[in-house]
Amino acid sequence: MFFLFNQFIFLSRDIHLYLLHNRLIMCSTINPDRTINFKGRTKECLICLGGNEVCYTEKCRGCKGDQKVLRKGGKYKCLTCEGKGYIHLETPKVIGICKKCNGTQEAPLTAYDNVSEEEKVWIFENLFNFDKPYEKPHSEFNEGYLGIGIVCGVTDYGAYLSMTLEEFKKEVRNNFLKGFNQYVSIINKEDGKLPLEILIRKGKSGWNAYPIYEKSKN
Numbered sequence: 064m065f066f067l068f069n070q071f072i073f074l075s076r077d078i079h080l081y082l083l084h085n086r087l088i089m090c091s092t093i094n095p096d097r098t099i100n101f102k103g104r105t106k107e108c109l110i111c112l113g114g115n116e117v118c119y120t121e122k123c124r125g126c127k128g129d130q131k132v133l134r135k136g137g138k139y140k141c142l143t144c145e146g147k148g149y150i151h152l153e154t155p156k157v158i159g160i161c162k163k164c165n166g167t168q169e170a171p172l173t174a175y176d177n178v179s180e181e182e183k184v185w186i187f188e189n190l191f192n193f194d195k196p197y198e199k200p201h202s203e204f205n206e207g208y209l210g211i212g213i214v215c216g217v218t219d220y221g222a223y224l225s226m227t228l229e230e231f232k233k234e235v236r237n238n239f240l241k242g243f244n245q246y247v248s249i250i251n252k253e254d255g256k257l258p259l260e261i262l263i264r265k266g267k268s269g270w271n272a273y274p275i276y277e278k279s280k281n
């Protein structure tokens with residue numbers, strides 16, 4: 064058995080080689096102290112259109128935004144905009160350069176974004192430990208219905224129990240890789256570090272993976 068997940072070799076300043084179970088896993092965005100490197104990393108800006116700030120509505124020309132028009136001596140609901148005061152544009156109107164990304168179409172990656180696939184592979188290979196069960200008390204409600212405090216999990220009413228260990232590992236890997244995990248849901252809020260290891264609790268109704276932090280309170 065190998066427990067080498069805290070050992071790493073520096074290949075260059077940005078690429079760390081990790082040794083685990085006789086395999087080498089690389090991840091350029093996880094620092095040797097298990098913090099995530101967000102510096103200089105970007106994601107697609109989701110609020111603009113091609114770097115431009117656009118507007119999808121226009122002030123109604125019929126009522127000039129008043130929602131009502133004068134008709135037969137009284138004020139009635141504007142029929143052009145159905146009383147909304149604005150109309151939807153078929154083609155969005157460019158009103159300037161996107162203030163969020165400055166026209167670059169890229170926004171800084173934050174702790175609220177989804178953990179990258181490369182990082183997930185690294186986390187799975189280095190932190191998931193199938194040799195040790197999670198044995199702390201838990202709340203079925205939180206796990207099953209809210210997913211609080213868990214990294215991933217499945218409610219399959221025990222179907223997984225008929226799997227071999229290799230099949231089960233593959234199932235956990237697939238589930239973790241395809242799931243949505245914000246960085247904040249995995250890293251320790253106190254020190255920003257990834258867990259020391261991730262343990263699986265196997266129950267009758269399914270399984271859940273729990274992060275174990277350095278100074279774990281749970």
Ligand SMILES: [Zn+2]
Pocket residue numbers: 123124125126127128129130131141142143144145146147148149
């Ligand atoms: Zn109108």
Ligand SMILES: [Zn+2]
Pocket residue numbers: 108109110111112114115161162163164165166167168169
């Ligand atoms: Zn933008």
